[in-house]
Amino acid sequence: MKLVLATGNRGKLREFRQMCEDEVVAFSDLLGAFDIVEDGDTFAQNALIKARTIYEKLKEKDPSTDYLVISDDSGISLPVLNGAPGIYSARYAGKDVTDKENLYKLVEAVKEKGLKSTPAYYTAAIAIVSKYGEYVVHGWMHGDVIDEARGEKGFGYDPMFIPAGFHKTLGELDDDIKKNISHRGKALALAKPIIQMLKTK
Ligand SMILES: O=c1nc[nH]c2c1ncn2[C@H]1C[C@H](O)[C@@H](COP(=O)(O)OP(=O)(O)OP(=O)(O)O)O1
Ligand SMILES: [Mg+2]
Numbered sequence: 001m002k003l004v005l006a007t008g009n010r011g012k013l014r015e016f017r018q019m020c021e022d023e024v025v026a027f028s029d030l031l032g033a034f035d036i037v038e039d040g041d042t043f044a045q046n047a048l049i050k051a052r053t054i055y056e057k058l059k060e061k062d063p064s065t066d067y068l069v070i071s072d073d074s075g076i077s078l079p080v081l082n083g084a085p086g087i088y089s090a091r092y093a094g095k096d097v098t099d100k101e102n103l104y105k106l107v108e109a110v111k112e113k114g115l116k117s118t119p120a121y122y123t124a125a126i127a128i129v130s131k132y133g134e135y136v137v138h139g140w141m142h143g144d145v146i147d148e149a150r151g152e153k154g155f156g157y158d159p160m161f162i163p164a165g166f167h168k169t170l171g172e173l174d175d176d177i178k179k180n181i182s183h184r185g186k187a188l189a190l191a192k193p194i195i196q197m198l199k200t201k
Contacts, residue, residue: 006054006071011155043125046073051127074124124183139186
């Protein structure tokens with residue numbers, strides 16, 4: 001069974017493909033690319049919005065196929081910023097901004113607090129939508145963000161995030177380290193048995 005991933009984020013698509021044994025198809029390959037309005041109040045609500053939207057459009061297009069759609073809504077939260085940017089991580093620097101603009105705005109926010117580093121955590125909510133129902137699982141990754149960006153690996157805020165127990169940023173660490181400790185990897189570890197159960201129904 002193909003897993004359809006309801007994301008437009010290339011970094012996420014790469015990581016899901018690295019972590020999933022099943023073939024992961026980007027929804028844009030089946031439906032063309034389009035934005036989905038994420039107006040939920042939580043990561044879980046936004047993940048469900050994305051997975052439901054793609055599932056419904058696929059069913060309209062091809063009613064005879066059983067699709068299993070998964071999505072990921074994720075972000076970074078800083079207690080020193082009362083949890084910001086949180087669910088607004090993708091648009092922290094504004095509408096239609098790049099990862100780099102978001103990253104450097106958060107680096108500046110850490111500097112404005114007069115800090116060299118401060119605790120932070122990533123949250124990932126993965127939603128699964130199929131004809132048998134809907135499921136949501138979560139994963140978190142704790143660490144610190146620093147007042148500079150180091151390395152080009154990963155995506156988004158990775159160059160300023162140092163996972164707990166490490167001294168390098170996720171911009172400096174390889175994907176094969178990140179996938180074993182990340183919020184996305186932990187959420188996917190919970191999603192996989194559900195996906196397996198749905199595949200065998
Ligand atoms: O592992 C990560 N490493 C670095 N940054 C990350 C990570 N995980 C999420 N993030 C950041 C990127 C984006 O600024 C926001 C996700 O926003 P989010 O709406 O879930 O994703 P998105 O808009 O990029 O793509 P989509 O909604 O199509 O899945 O948090
Ligand atoms: Mg998004």
